[in-house]
Amino acid sequence: MPPYAPLLQAPLLQDQCPSPTPFSKAESKTDSVHVCVRVRPAVFDKGRRGGSFRFMDESIHSAKNNQMYNFDKIYTSPSTTQTSFYSSCVSSLVSKFLSGYNATVLAYGQTGSGKTYTMGTGGDEKGVIERVLDDVYGYRDEVAADKDTVTKVKVGFLEVYNEQMRDLLNPTTNPKDLNVREIDGEVVVQNALEIDCDDYEAATSLLREGIKGRITGGTDMNKESSRSHAIFTLVLEKTRVETVDTIIKKNIVRSKFHLVDLAGSERAKRTGANGARLKESVNINQGLLSLGKVIRALSQDSLSKNNRNNNTTPFVPYRESKLTRILQDSLGGNSRTLMVACISPDEEDYQETLNTVVYASQARMIKNKPIIVNRIFESVDLTSQKLIESKLQNEINNLTLKLNINTSFDKKEKEDLTTQIVNLRFASAEAKYRLANIISHHKGNTKAIPTNPILQQLEDISSLLVDEETPMSAVPSPNKALKRLNKKVNDLERDLERDEQIFAAKSKELRALRKHLHKTVGKVKELESELTSMNTGLNRNPASPSPEKIKLAQQLRSATDDYHIQQRSYSLQIQQLEINISVKTEQIQVIEKGRDDAMRLMEEHEQRKRELGDKIERICEEINRRQGGKNRLNLTGDHSQLSVLSDSFDQKEEDDEELENSLENAENELNSLSHQIRDQQRIVSLQKQSVRRIEELSAEIKRMDAERIKLTELSRQFEKGFEGIKRDLNKQIEEWRDDPQPQSGSPCAPQHAPQHAPSRYENKENVGPVLGLSEIEQLRKEVAMERKKNQELAEVNLHLVSEMKTVKKAKTVRMIKMKARQLVEVPPPPPQNMF
Numbered sequence: 001m002p003p004y005a006p007l008l009q010a011p012l013l014q015d016q017c018p019s020p021t022p023f024s025k026a027e028s029k030t031d032s033v034h035v036c037v038r039v040r041p042a043v044f045d046k047g048r049r050g051g052s053f054r055f056m057d058e059s060i061h062s063a064k065n066n067q068m069y070n071f072d073k074i075y076t077s078p079s080t081t082q083t084s085f086y087s088s089c090v091s092s093l094v095s096k097f098l099s100g101y102n103a104t105v106l107a108y109g110q111t112g113s114g115k116t117y118t119m120g121t122g123g124d125e126k127g128v129i130e131r132v133l134d135d136v137y138g139y140r141d142e143v144a145a146d147k148d149t150v151t152k153v154k155v156g157f158l159e160v161y162n163e164q165m166r167d168l169l170n171p172t173t174n175p176k177d178l179n180v181r182e183i184d185g186e187v188v189v190q191n192a193l194e195i196d197c198d199d200y201e202a203a204t205s206l207l208r209e210g211i212k213g214r215i216t217g218g219t220d221m222n223k224e225s226s227r228s229h230a231i232f233t234l235v236l237e238k239t240r241v242e243t244v245d246t247i248i249k250k251n252i253v254r255s256k257f258h259l260v261d262l263a264g265s266e267r268a269k270r271t272g273a274n275g276a277r278l279k280e281s282v283n284i285n286q287g288l289l290s291l292g293k294v295i296r297a298l299s300q301d302s303l304s305k306n307n308r309n310n311n312t313t314p315f316v317p318y319r320e321s322k323l324t325r326i327l328q329d330s331l332g333g334n335s336r337t338l339m340v341a342c343i344s345p346d347e348e349d350y351q352e353t354l355n356t357v358v359y360a361s362q363a364r365m366i367k368n369k370p371i372i373v374n375r376i377f378e379s380v381d382l383t384s385q386k387l388i389e390s391k392l393q394n395e396i397n398n399l400t401l402k403l404n405i406n407t408s409f410d411k412k413e414k415e416d417l418t419t420q421i422v423n424l425r426f427a428s429a430e431a432k433y434r435l436a437n438i439i440s441h442h443k444g445n446t447k448a449i450p451t452n453p454i455l456q457q458l459e460d461i462s463s464l465l466v467d468e469e470t471p472m473s474a475v476p477s478p479n480k481a482l483k484r485l486n487k488k489v490n491d492l493e494r495d496l497e498r499d500e501q502i503f504a505a506k507s508k509e510l511r512a513l514r515k516h517l518h519k520t521v522g523k524v525k526e527l528e529s530e531l532t533s534m535n536t537g538l539n540r541n542p543a544s545p546s547p548e549k550i551k552l553a554q555q556l557r558s559a560t561d562d563y564h565i566q567q568r569s570y571s572l573q574i575q576q577l578e579i580n581i582s583v584k585t586e587q588i589q590v591i592e593k594g595r596d597d598a599m600r601l602m603e604e605h606e607q608r609k610r611e612l613g614d615k616i617e618r619i620c621e622e623i624n625r626r627q628g629g630k631n632r633l634n635l636t637g638d639h640s641q642l643s644v645l646s647d648s649f650d651q652k653e654e655d656d657e658e659l660e661n662s663l664e665n666a667e668n669e670l671n672s673l674s675h676q677i678r679d680q681q682r683i684v685s686l687q688k689q690s691v692r693r694i695e696e697l698s699a700e701i702k703r704m705d706a707e708r709i710k711l712t713e714l715s716r717q718f719e720k721g722f723e724g725i726k727r728d729l730n731k732q733i734e735e736w737r738d739d740p741q742p743q744s745g746s747p748c749a750p751q752h753a754p755q756h757a758p759s760r761y762e763n764k765e766n767v768g769p770v771l772g773l774s775e776i777e778q779l780r781k782e783v784a785m786e787r788k789k790n791q792e793l794a795e796v797n798l799h800l801v802s803e804m805k806t807v808k809k810a811k812t813v814r815m816i817k818m819k820a821r822q823l824v825e826v827p828p829p830p831p832q833n834m835f
C-alpha cells in the first residue's frame, strides 16, 4: 500500500476542508513525516553495483552493520518512471493541499543521487513540481464548492546559498531584506515575492525562470551539481465572502506547498572541492547538519513521548540555519510532509548511502500536526465608510470656512476651531488610510496576509459606523488612541463649557456689584463731604464757615479716592498679567517636558538597542565558535566518526540551547525596541511642531511682561504724583487752620478754588450749617452704614474675583493638559497626499 493514495482515488470533495459553514474550526491530528527512498539507476558506468544493501518493498537491510531501516516505500526499479513515482507517492498530498493543509516534499540525498531529477528543478524531465502544478490547476476549480468562494494560486521561489536567501523570482532583492518571521503562527519570508498565477503556464514559466537563476557548479561527482537548497512554494488562498448588513465577513483558508530540492550531502574529499567550492560545501553541510539536528530532536521527542509519556518539549534548533527556519512548519509543524531520500546504487557510494538511509529513517519518526488555518476577517461596507469620510470632510470644510470668514471670532475661538479641524482631519485621514488598506486587501496583494492587526483595524473602522444624525463630536475615532483622546477631549470640552457658563454668570454678578460699589462709594463721598462741611461749620461756629477749606478737604478726599481706585485697577491688571504669564510658562514647561521625555526615552532605547546588538554579536560568535569545532569534524569527511564524536558535543547541547534562547530573546527584544524607537521618533517629530507654539508662547510672555513693567511704572508714577498733591492739599488745609480767616489774595488761600456745590444740609444763601448736632450724628450714621455696605460689597467683589481666577486657572490647566495629550497621543500623521 503506497504511503498516500493517488489523487484520483481520493476524490477531492471528500477531503475538502471547509465545512458547509464558511468559518469552520481547524482539524488537528498527528501525522508522521512520510519517507520514501528512490534509488537512482546506475547511470554512471563507473559504478559497481554492490550487495551491501538489500532493498525490500518498505525496508532496507545493511549487510555491513546488519541493520534494518524502515520506510513507507522503496522505489528501486529502473522502470519507476516519473509519472508512476508521482502518482504513487506525491499526488495525494495535492488533495490535502487543496483541502487547506500545508504540504511539503523534501528531496534529500548525496550529490548526483537524483534529487533535481525527481523534483524537476533542472533538466528537461517533468518532475514532481510540474506535476503538482498540473494537478493543482486541474482541480483548483472543483475546490470552490460555491460561487462565493474565490481561489487564488500564488508562487514563490527561493534558494538558500551560503547561508543567504535569494529570491529567484526577483534576484535584485537584497538578501539582507529577506527575513524569516513567524506571523500569527505562520512562517513567512518577508519581502519575498509571491506572484499570482492564474494558470499552469504562468506558474511553470516562473519555475523555469527561477531555475535559470539557481546557482549550480561542476563537482567530481556531478558535473551540474545544485549548490543551493531550492524551495519552490505554492500558496493557495480560498476566500469566501459573506455580507450581513454592512458587515463583510471574509473567511480565508491559506495553505502552502513547499517543494524542496536540497543541495547534495557530500564529502569534500570526494567532490574534490577547494576554494570557494569548499566554502560552499561547508555551508551546504552546515545547513544539512542543522536539518539533521532538527530531525534528530524531533524524532527523539516523538520517541520520548511514545515511550515515557513524557510531555516536555525538547529544544529544536530551527534557528541554526536559514533552511531549518524556512522549513519550521514542515518539520514538527502543521504540514503534511514527505521526504524523498535519493540514493545511489553504486558500491563506492556506500558510506553516503548509509548516511542518507540513517538520516531519512530518523525523519520518519517525526510527528507533525497538520491543521487547516481559517482566518476570519470582518470589515465594513465600503459605501458606508465613504459616506462617513465625506461627512467628515464636509465638516472640516465648514469649520475652515467659518474660521476664515468669521472675523468676529476671537483668538481663543479660532484656536478651538483649529484644534477641532486638526482632530477631524486626523480622523478623516485615518479613515481614508484604513479604507485604502481594505481596498488594497480586496484587490489582493502579493504579500503574506496579516491577520490579527488587520482584524483589529477593521474592528476599529467598524466602530466609526454611526448614525447620520450623530453629532461630529460623537464620531468615534478609527483607532484606539484617537478614540481615547476624543473621549478625553469631549470630557474636557464639557468641563470647559461648564466653566464658561460659571465664568459668564460670575462676570455678570461682578459687573453688577462693581456698579453698586461705585454708587455706594459716590454716596459715601457725598455724605462724608457733607459731614465734613457740617463739622467745619460746627468747629468754626459761630465764626463764618470756610468754604475754601471745605473745598480743599473735598479735593483731598476725591484725589485719595481716585488714587485708590486707580491703584486698585493697576494692581488688578498687573495680577491678571502675572497669572497669564505663569499659565503660559506652565504651557511651555508641559510641552518641553513632553519633548524631553520622548528624547530621553529614545536615547535610552537606542542605548539598549546598541547593548542588545553587542549581545547578539557575542552570542553569534559563541555559536559560530562552537559550530566551528563541529564543522572541522565534518570536513574530515567521515560521517560515522562524526556521529561518534558529535556525541561528545551532546554535553554542550544544553549550553547551545541556552545560547539559542538568549539569542531569540535578544532578537525579540531588539525587534520590539525598534518598534518603540520608531514610535518615539514619530512623537519627537510631531513635537517639533510644538517648537513654533513655544515660540509663540514666549513672545506672548515677553509682551505681557513688558506690559506688566509698564503698568508697575505707571502705578509708581501715579503714587508719586498723588503724594505730591496730597502734600500740597494738606499743607493748604493746615495753613487755613493756622489762619482761619485769610484775606482774599492771602498767600495761604487757594488761588483757583473750584466752585463748591451746596450740600442738602447747607443753607443756600448762607454758607453756614443749618443743622444741629443730631443731624450731624444722623449723617455720621449714614456714612458709617454706607461704609459698611461698601466694605461688604468690596469683600464680595474680592471673593468673586478670586473665584473667577480659580475657574480661569482650572480652565487653562485643562487646556494645557488637552494640548499636551494631543501632542503625546495623537496618531501618526497620515501621508501628505491624503489632505
Ligand SMILES: Nc1ncnc2c1ncn2[C@@H]1O[C@H](COP(=O)(O)OP(=O)(O)OP(=O)(O)O)[C@@H](O)[C@H]1O
Binding pocket: 039, 040, 041, 043, 109, 110, 111, 112, 113, 114, 115, 116, 117, 118, 123, 222, 224, 225, 226, 227, 262, 263, 264, 265, 342
Ligand atoms: N531516476 C532516474 N532516472 C534516470 N536518470 C536519473 C535518475 N535520477 C537521476 N538521474 C540522472 O542522474 C544525474 C544526477 O542527477 P541529479 O542532478 O538529479 O542529482 P542531484 O542529486 O540533484 O545532484 P546535486 O545534489 O549535485 O545537484 C542526472 O544526469 C540525472 O538525469
